[in-house]
Amino acid sequence: MSKALLYDATMCIGCKQCEQACATQNKLPYDDAVAAEPVQSEHKFTVVLTKDDKFMRRLCMHCEKPACASVCPVGALHKTKEGPVVYDVWKCIGCRYCMVACAFGQPKYEWQSLNPCVRKCIMCPDRIVAGKQTACAEICPTGATKFGDRDDLVKEAQERIRLNPSTYVPRIYGLNEVGGTCVLILSSVNPEKYGYPSATKLGETPMPEYTGRVMERIPDFIPVWSLVLGGIYWISHRRDEVAAVEAEERKKKNGSSR
Amino acid sequence: MKIQVTFWKGVFLVIMALGLYSTYVRYFRGLGAISNMTDQFPWGFWIGFDCLCGVMLAAGGFCIVGAVYLFNVERLHSIVRPAVLTAFLGYLLFIVGLLFDLGRPWYIWHQLIYMNPHSVMFEVGMCVMTYTTVLFFEFLPNVFERFNLQAPIKWIKEIYPVLIVVGILLSTLHQSSLGSLYLIMPTKLHPFWYSPALPFFFFGSAVAVGLAMTIFESTQSSRALGRQLELPVLVTLGGALLVALWVNALLRFEDFWHRGLLGQIVKPSYEAYFLWAELLMAFVIPITLLSFKKVRLSPNGLYWASVISLLGFITNRLNVGIIGFETYVGHHYLPKWTEFSVTLMIIAMGFALFGVAVKYLPIFPDEEHAVEPLVREERVRIDAVPALVEHAGD
Numbered sequence: 001m002s003k004a005l006l007y008d009a010t011m012c013i014g015c016k017q018c019e020q021a022c023a024t025q026n027k028l029p030y031d032d033a034v035a036a037e038p039v040q041s042e043h044k045f046t047v048v049l050t051k052d053d054k055f056m057r058r059l060c061m062h063c064e065k066p067a068c069a070s071v072c073p074v075g076a077l078h079k080t081k082e083g084p085v086v087y088d089v090w091k092c093i094g095c096r097y098c099m100v101a102c103a104f105g106q107p108k109y110e111w112q113s114l115n116p117c118v119r120k121c122i123m124c125p126d127r128i129v130a131g132k133q134t135a136c137a138e139i140c141p142t143g144a145t146k147f148g149d150r151d152d153l154v155k156e157a158q159e160r161i162r163l164n165p166s167t168y169v170p171r172i173y174g175l176n177e178v179g180g181t182c183v184l185i186l187s188s189v190n191p192e193k194y195g196y197p198s199a200t201k202l203g204e205t206p207m208p209e210y211t212g213r214v215m216e217r218i219p220d221f222i223p224v225w226s227l228v229l230g231g232i233y234w235i236s237h238r239r240d241e242v243a244a245v246e247a248e249e250r251k252k253k254n255g256s257s258r
Numbered sequence: 259m260k261i262q263v264t265f266w267k268g269v270f271l272v273i274m275a276l277g278l279y280s281t282y283v284r285y286f287r288g289l290g291a292i293s294n295m296t297d298q299f300p301w302g303f304w305i306g307f308d309c310l311c312g313v314m315l316a317a318g319g320f321c322i323v324g325a326v327y328l329f330n331v332e333r334l335h336s337i338v339r340p341a342v343l344t345a346f347l348g349y350l351l352f353i354v355g356l357l358f359d360l361g362r363p364w365y366i367w368h369q370l371i372y373m374n375p376h377s378v379m380f381e382v383g384m385c386v387m388t389y390t391t392v393l394f395f396e397f398l399p400n401v402f403e404r405f406n407l408q409a410p411i412k413w414i415k416e417i418y419p420v421l422i423v424v425g426i427l428l429s430t431l432h433q434s435s436l437g438s439l440y441l442i443m444p445t446k447l448h449p450f451w452y453s454p455a456l457p458f459f460f461f462g463s464a465v466a467v468g469l470a471m472t473i474f475e476s477t478q479s480s481r482a483l484g485r486q487l488e489l490p491v492l493v494t495l496g497g498a499l500l501v502a503l504w505v506n507a508l509l510r511f512e513d514f515w516h517r518g519l520l521g522q523i524v525k526p527s528y529e530a531y532f533l534w535a536e537l538l539m540a541f542v543i544p545i546t547l548l549s550f551k552k553v554r555l556s557p558n559g560l561y562w563a564s565v566i567s568l569l570g571f572i573t574n575r576l577n578v579g580i581i582g583f584e585t586y587v588g589h590h591y592l593p594k595w596t597e598f599s600v601t602l603m604i605i606a607m608g609f610a611l612f613g614v615a616v617k618y619l620p621i622f623p624d625e626e627h628a629v630e631p632l633v634r635e636e637r638v639r640i641d642a643v644p645a646l647v648e649h650a651g652d
Contacts, residue, residue: 041297067442073379074365074372091372094361097379099300101442108297109361111290116361201445210441211378214457218381218431225430229328229423236330237419 002064002182003083003128004150005137006157009187010167011144012055014048018136018145022046025124025135042108045121046136049194054187056194057145059136060085060106060121061174062182065206068098068107076118083150083182084123092118103178103197103207123182150182157186173199179206270606277603280596284358292596299583303593306579308355308601310436311572312348314460314467318475319345319393320429321468325498327422333494339400339621340479341472346393347611351604353386358600378438385432392425400619433464440578448582450523450533453513456578462509463540466502467571469495470544470564477561485622487557496560500548503567507541532573532581540570 016035023030028043040047046059066085069077076091077098098118099107110116124134132138137147146153154175161168173185177199185191192198284292295302322341325331357363369383395414402411414421437460440447453459473495480487514520523533544567553559584590615621 070374070376071379071442072374073377073383074368075374075377076372091365091368092362093365093368094363095359095379096300096361097377097439099297100446103443103445105298109289109300111295111297112288114286114288116289197445203444207442207444208376210444210454211438212376213454214438214441215376215378215381222427222431226423226427229426230419232328233419233423236328240330 002081002150003123004062004148004153004182004184005059005123005134006146006148006153006184006186007057008144008146008157008160009054009056009185009189009191011142012048012057013142013144014050014055015141016048017139017141018057019044019046019048021135021139022121025127026122040106040108042110042117042119045119051189051194054189056185056187056191056196058194058196059183060123061104061177062121062123063178063206064180064182065178065208067101067103067178067207070208070211071097071101073097080125082125082128084125084128086122086125087118087120089117101207103202105197150184153184157184160186171199176204177202179204270610273599273602273606276599277606280599280603281358283596284600289361292594292600294591294594294597296591298587298589299591301579302591303580303597303601304355304359306576307572308359308604309352310575310579312352312355313432313436314464314571314575315471315568316345316348316352317429317433317464317468318471319348319396319468320426321465322472323396323422324426327418328426331494333490336488336622337472337476337491340475340616342393342396343400343612343615343621344471344475346390346397347608347615349386349390349393351608353390354607355601355604356386378435378441381431381435382439385428385435389425389428389432392421392428395421396425400615400621403620404618429464430461434458434461436460437578446583446586447578448529448585449517449519450529451578451582453517455509455513459506459509459513462502462506463571463574466499466506467568469499469502470567470571473499473560473564474568477557477564479616479622483616483622489555489557492557492560493555496548496554496563499564499567500545500554503541503545503548507545510537510541529577529581529585532577536570536573536577538570539566540574541567543567544570 019035020030022028022045023034023043026045028045034044037044038047038049040058046057049056049058062079062083062085064079066077066079069075069079069085072092073095074091074093076088076093077085078088079085094116096107096109096118099105099109107118107120109118124132127134133147134145137145140146146156148156154172157172157175161170161172167188168186169188169190173187173191173196174181174183185196190196280292289295293302293304318341322334322338326334326338356366360366369380369387374380395417399411399414402408402414434457437456437458440452440456441454444452473492476492476495477487479485514523523530544563547553547559547563547566550559553563580591
């Protein structure tokens, strides 16, 4: 069963304790200056945004079918069965295809480093395997970020919308976007206002399918195309050979008739 | 020996010096210091130009090899060697470019042990490695002939059919896969350039570019090396180029029409200007020019039609790689001078290597007796430099 995070923006008080807990968990520097940074970066995996006194959290969505993992040539990113999309830094060659491919713009890069890594929220996989919550969910004082089984959280989110239809935008962002994500968002204003990509633009097709449609043809394409090319080669050269032999015979004939 | 300092040698030295400085910055200050790439623009000029354009411009190798060995177009036989050399150098320099662009180039070999067959980048990487190897073998006979080693030439001749077929297969995969790379970004790449047909466009345009590039480089080397232009060769290539351009243009039109974009592409917008530039140079102008028989039969006409279409396709690759993302990202990306300087250095290395290869190897075998007294040789070498600028294919 896949674990997930449910973030309910209406319950968030903007205390940024999740940011701090995340930094501690991932051994990143955190002070007032970092807290004031309104963007995610290689040293800030999650950010609480404020707009008109309302809050919105951003973090890696941990897609069910992650684009980043599908595009990584060395498989440095992969989806674990518990839900997190994790990163094996020792495999990474630094092509940054994951960053270009991610529809949510989540992977960030250590541009200043001489041996740079891709950095993003990895959903505390060690804690999850140990049966604990993610650091951000554990510290959240209001329960705005809730950790649990994805199926349960989806049900709970639907229930919250049903009970308070006037509070919420009547949808769960992440339920079906790009085939579903393991971060689910409830809010009173559209998450798109805070920089989330538009759900209609994202669609419900998992991103890996776009390249998968081409990649799955390649095992068939290679033998077929080789045969075609080899065939053309054989035919055009066979023609030459036949022509040469015929010329030879003609020569012989001419020679003998003389 | 007296070393003459000429204008082009000076330019070459300046380019190399700036390039070496940039190399230092790249490896001792990091990607952030050398480039204007950011988390929003993780792929910049090096991917857009060095990789996408570089590989495209190296397409002449497989086009000419295919024409001569698969379709028996004997007339083109004399340009197989320079075309293969250009492709081989192009790929080598493309790999050099990768060593700058990759964040951790010292792990580039991970590609061989941690394979992810679902990744287009994996396909790209494998094609680069294998096709460069194939090109190396296709290039080797030059070296063997130079040292008059008959036995290895025989071995290569034995496997030549395999090399040819595998080379064209890998080129097909590689050229198209560079387009497939962008298929996973339907929400990011502007609809003018995001199309499910990207892999077909990338392959189709590579064939056109391969032909145009061969016309371009044949003309340039004949000027630089003082060789007689082989007009029948150019005319054959020009005819093929016209057909290839038409096929590409119709495919593009069909795609715009199919996706209901025809109304949008004629309306002025930031992207539309770049698209117009691309379509004008890649298709409208060269197709118009080549439609005149007079142009098709004139070396100058063929040359300029090719150059303009090359510029058009380079614009296309930069549009896909850079311009098409600017609206999504919300700001412009302009490469830092150090990014340009690395690319320039790589190109300069390309024409220097081409010059060396042409000088010492039987790339243009007919011409060996033409190199006469020392005075002439010197002149040839000096003139060769500007001509070889674009030979690098990268």
